[in-house]
Amino acid sequence: MEMRKTLYRFFGNFEKEEAWLNQMASQGLHCVDYVLCRYKFEQGAPSEYIYRIELMEKDPRSPEGMAYLEFLEEAGIEVVATHVRWVYLRKKAEQGPFDLYSDNASRIKHYRRILRLLLPIGGLNFFFGIGILHNWQPINLLNLGASFLLAIPAWSYYQRIMQLEKESEIRE
Amino acid sequence: MPPDEQGALTEAVFYILLALHEPLHGYGIMQGVQELTKGRVNLGPGTLYGALSSLVEKGWITALDDASNSRRKEYQITASGEQVFQAELQRLEELLTHASLIAGGKWK
Structure with missing residues (x-):
């Protein structure tokens, strides 16, 4: 079964x-x-x-x-x-092993692609969350929460890019 | 060759150009390179796909028309790809010559 x-x-x-x-x-x-x-x-x-x-x-x-x-x-x-x-x-x-990327350049490219997706969404939520774009209401705390929720992975991808770029100065 | 095309090739590009001295599809390249290097170089499919489109764009490789089996696109090195590849071999030879000159006869 x-x-x-x-x-x-x-x-x-x-x-x-x-x-x-x-x-x-x-x-x-x-x-x-x-x-x-x-x-x-x-x-x-x-x-x-x-x-x-x-x-x-x-x-x-x-x-x-x-x-x-x-x-x-x-x-x-x-x-x-x-x-x-x-x-x-x-x-x-x-x-055998399964990795989509086998060099730093293509890994960096992938992380950058994700950041380009996350940052506009996170940014928009942040501005809604602090009420710059309109009359702020308590419900907009959800926007603020969402922007922080997106900021956490974005920061981790950014760190990975920095680390991989440093590594790229020495090897592929 | 323009100055920005005189730098070292990446290992992925080197082995793709080498493998494409005979017509191969994507998976064939991955397998061929893996066998040749006894498992040391495993081209990731994402990396390979990106490299193939860049190389086609540069005109170093070409996609072969094969109406009978269009799903599996085959690629082959072009004359300009061959030129780049030969220049890379010269560069690598220079590296090894210098290494044996300074670091000993290990490379001879």
């Missing part, structure tokens, strides 16, 4: 989310779908899959986005779910 499980989680940081999916996979719970904080799992062999999450350059439904996903599928990578420009991927662990 196939066991299924649905869990609800919110992650601000995709690397923490990725780590959680891999930790679930190590217990034999493999994510098969994601829709807005809802994760569906199927029971399988422990550590059967390795999970990765990526913010794509293009929309997954655009021709360029679809071409990229087809390219990944050729390499034995399965598309578990897409959410806006985010894509949830997995690959059988028996096929």
Whole structure:
């Protein structure tokens, strides 16, 4: 009998989310779908899959986005779910290590892409939150909260970029 | 070659150009490079995809038209790609010559 499980989680940081999916996979719970904080799992062999999450350059439904996903599928990578420009991927662990990026330049590019997505949203929420753009109401505290919630992962990505750029002065 | 194209190639670009001395699709490049380097160089699919589009844009490699199997796009090195690759080999040879000159005959 196939066991299924649905869990609800919110992650601000995709690397923490990725780590959680891999930790679930190590217990034999493999994510098969994601829709807005809802994760569906199927029971399988422990550590059967390795999970990765990526913010794509293009929309997954655009021709360029679809071409990229087809390219990944050729390499034995399965598309578990897409959410806006985010894509949830997995690959059988028996096929060897699975990392989307193999040099610092492309890792930096990915973090920058995420920051370019987060900063405008975070900034807008911050300005709403402090009431610069309109008459402030207590409900706008939610905006302020959201901007801080976005600032935490943004700061961590920024730190990673700085670290990788420093490393790039010495090696690729 | 313009001055900004005289720098070292990245290891990913070097091995992509080397692998594309025969027509290969993306996954074939990854496998070929992995075998050749005995698992030392594992090109990430995200890194590879980005590098392939940059190299096509530069005209160093070209996507081959293959109507029979259009899903698996094959690539091959171009004449200008070959020129860049040969220049890189010369640069690498110079590095090794200098290394053996100063750091000993280990490289001979």
